[in-house]
Amino acid sequence: MFIKHATLYHLVMPLKEPFKTSYGVMKDKHLCIIKIVSSEGLEGYGELDAFSAPWYTEETTHTASLIIKDHLLPMLKNINLTNPHQVSEVFQVIRGNEMAKAAVETAVWDVFSKMASQPLTTYLGGKLSDISVGVSIGIKETPDELVRVVSGYVSEGYSRVKLKIKPGFDVEQVEQVRRSFPELSLMVDANSAYKKSDIAALKKLDQYNLAMIEQPFGVTDFVNHAWLQQQIKTPICLDENIRSLADAKQAAELNSARAINIKIARVGGLTEAIKIAAFCYENDMIAWCGGMFEAGIGRAHNIALASRTEFTFPGDISASNRYFARDIITEEFSIKNGKITTPVGLGIGVEIDRTSLDFYCKRREYIVLT
Known part of the structure; x- marks a missing residue:
């Protein structure tokens, strides 16, 4: 499987009520959704779950999305992926940046489970x-x-x-x-x-x-x-x-x-x-x-x-x-x-609500990999 292209959706989703921890108070969740499209035309989705500030780990939504766009996705260009475990092997040369890696890797898992005609579970x-x-x-x-x-x-x-x-x-x-x-x-x-x-x-x-x-x-x-x-x-x-x-x-x-x-x-x-x-x-x-x-x-x-x-x-x-x-x-x-x-549909087993995605989306980026 080759990745043809990817889209990054940058979202801001307000919380229903503020959430307070020892780090501080969070009112909005900043997210980056990554969609990859395989050479067979299958879509896979991952979610970048870093926060807007580096209080949980060093990564933030902004910095991790830059790592995805400038480093991780280019590393997968023209690579024939034969299984999803291969992604973490390719990414080993990049130190840290676990959340950025996870966002891409989980999208690949979604595609492979769809290729296998199985739920991700x-x-x-x-x-x-x-x-x-x-x-x-x-x-x-x-x-x-x-x-x-x-x-x-x-x-x-x-x-x-x-x-x-x-x-x-x-x-x-x-x-x-x-x-x-x-x-x-x-x-x-x-x-x-x-x-x-x-x-x-x-x-x-x-x-x-x-x-x-x-x-x-x-x-x-x-x-x-x-x-x-x-x-x-x-x-x-x-x-x-x-x-x-x-x-x-x-x-x-x-x-x-x-x-x-x-x-x-x-x-x-x-x-x-x-x-x-x-x-x-x-x-x-x-x-x-x-x-x-x-x-x-x-x-x-x-x-x-x-x-x-x-x-x-x-x-x-x-x-x-x-x-x-x-x-x-x-x-x-x-x-x-x-x-x-657990969902029973193929891959992650859920469908994307395009209207909601557009509602929360502040900007999107399109990356060609072939």
């Missing part, structure tokens, strides 16, 4: 027809407000709730949520907001029967995560630290974590994500699929990945109406009894 080796999912909730001003929000999502059927925390917005919030929902699968995500000196608060969180504490320390810190894991019984989950299989192996070797949040965008694509999931399964570590405020294309890729049996914990794969009033696909992903049904 099947093509990836997925076995699960219904995916258990959870929801991520931003920092709220008061514990009472947080409990009200959690109650709403529990009533919608979410089987697991993740609370964003930071120093000063942690123990009291978790305590009230746990008191209101004693049986709820509950976890917290710090997005690297804590230091070793905050150990007292982290130890207090250990008493609330949490499924895990995600990324308490810095994004390159494996040693202090291992130090903390020795002192608390709650499993530590690593997110930003893990960008490759090598990182997962380092976390396991140092006992820095018992769980890994696998995000397709953060690890450079589906090929690396599958390797990390297999490693977690072989080493008795919890693997689950994280979210990046995806629109429908990115969500469809996440669901396909999470359909693999290595994913034993509900992922951050929310319903279509979770973040945006209007999505860019014609189908809706909805929650029923805490699960999302």
Whole structure:
């Protein structure tokens, strides 16, 4: 398969409500959708899920789209791709830029699964027809407000709730949520907001029967995560630290974590994500699929990945109406009894809503590769 040409759609999608984490407040999601067209005329779609500012990783929507246009796509010009894994091999000479790589690589996976006349879930080796999912909730001003929000999502059927925390917005919030929902699968995500000196608060969180504490320390810190894991019984989950299989192996070797949040965008694509999931399964570590405020294309890729049996914990794969009033696909992903049904159509299994794509699109770029 050769890639004939590609189109980059630069979108700005307002969130239904602002989302607050330890990094700051986000009101809009800047996206770049990549469409590739194969020599056979098949279309494949990927989603660039970097943010508008470099607070999650070094990449931004703008810088990553430049890498895609100026470096990654030209590297695939006139290359006969025989399988989607080949893309990550070609991109190895480019350091970092995992989100840019993932956007292109996932579009190629979409094309290959369509060439095979299979849903992407099947093509990836997925076995699960219904995916258990959870929801991520931003920092709220008061514990009472947080409990009200959690109650709403529990009533919608979410089987697991993740609370964003930071120093000063942690123990009291978790305590009230746990008191209101004693049986709820509950976890917290710090997005690297804590230091070793905050150990007292982290130890207090250990008493609330949490499924895990995600990324308490810095994004390159494996040693202090291992130090903390020795002192608390709650499993530590690593997110930003893990960008490759090598990182997962380092976390396991140092006992820095018992769980890994696998995000397709953060690890450079589906090929690396599958390797990390297999490693977690072989080493008795919890693997689950994280979210990046995806629109429908990115969500469809996440669901396909999470359909693999290595994913034993509900992922951050929310319903279509979770973040945006209007999505860019014609189908809706909805929650029923805490699960999302995997698409059965070919490739990512969803159709692009051209009207919505044009509605959100600020500009587009067309790149010829043959």
